[in-house]
Amino acid sequence: MTSGFNIGDKVRLVDEDGEGLIKIIEDSKIWVEIDGFEMPYTASQLVKIEFDDLIADVSVKMSPKDRKMAKVSRQKLDDLGQTEHSVYELDLHIEELLDRYDRMSNAEILNYQMSKCRAFVREAIDKRYPKVVLIHGVGEGVLKDEIHHWLHGLDHIEFHDAPYRTYGYGATEVLIRR
Numbered sequence: 001m002t003s004g005f006n007i008g009d010k011v012r013l014v015d016e017d018g019e020g021l022i023k024i025i026e027d028s029k030i031w032v033e034i035d036g037f038e039m040p041y042t043a044s045q046l047v048k049i050e051f052d053d054l055i056a057d058v059s060v061k062m063s064p065k066d067r068k069m070a071k072v073s074r075q076k077l078d079d080l081g082q083t084e085h086s087v088y089e090l091d092l093h094i095e096e097l098l099d100r101y102d103r104m105s106n107a108e109i110l111n112y113q114m115s116k117c118r119a120f121v122r123e124a125i126d127k128r129y130p131k132v133v134l135i136h137g138v139g140e141g142v143l144k145d146e147i148h149h150w151l152h153g154l155d156h157i158e159f160h161d162a163p164y165r166t167y168g169y170g171a172t173e174v175l176i177r178r
Contacts, residue, residue, distance in 0.1 A: 005030055010049040013041070016097075017119065019049065035115040039108070089133035089171075090120045092143060113143055114150065121151075125176055133162050137170040147172060 005011070005022055011032060012019040020034035029040045092113045094101050101109060117134060124132045136143045151159045151174060162171035 011046040037111040091135040131175045135171045
């Protein structure tokens with residue numbers, strides 16, 4: 001049942017991070033474009049975004065005192081920075097990302113893993129993390145190759161195999177330079 005949704009609606013995923021636009025509605029599937037990839041969902045996996053404009057208006061309507069307090073709070077968080085010993089990692093094994101993936105093709109699985117990878121690295125850049133680790137596993141190397149190909153095209157990014165002692169051969173460490 002896809003009632004309440006229309007092509008072009010902006011939606012968020014219920015059980016995971018991500019949002020996108022509805023591209024196709026057919027039978028019980030709703031195809032949503034997220035990070036350039038169209039993925040099928042059911043209506044119960046999606047929530048329609050209707051009030052983003054209202055949320056954006058809240059900061060405009062803040063009193064000068066509240067705006068100043070928000071600015072001071074953001075500055076304090078920025079001043080804290082990142083601890084040297086924290087490692088932010090994402091396990092890209094499909095069984096770690098989704099409960100049900102048995103009906104997905106290998107290409108759909110790879111597309112989903114890459115969309116999660118891109119979102120994670122973008123968030124790390126936005127939050128000014130100095131490094132992250134992408135756990136891709138060993139396997140046939142398809143996911144690793146795809147990750148490395150994508151990372152190679154990014155500015156201010158260096159990457160190499162993550163420490164063997166911690167991750168074996170199945171992870172890539174990404175250094176984010178400023």
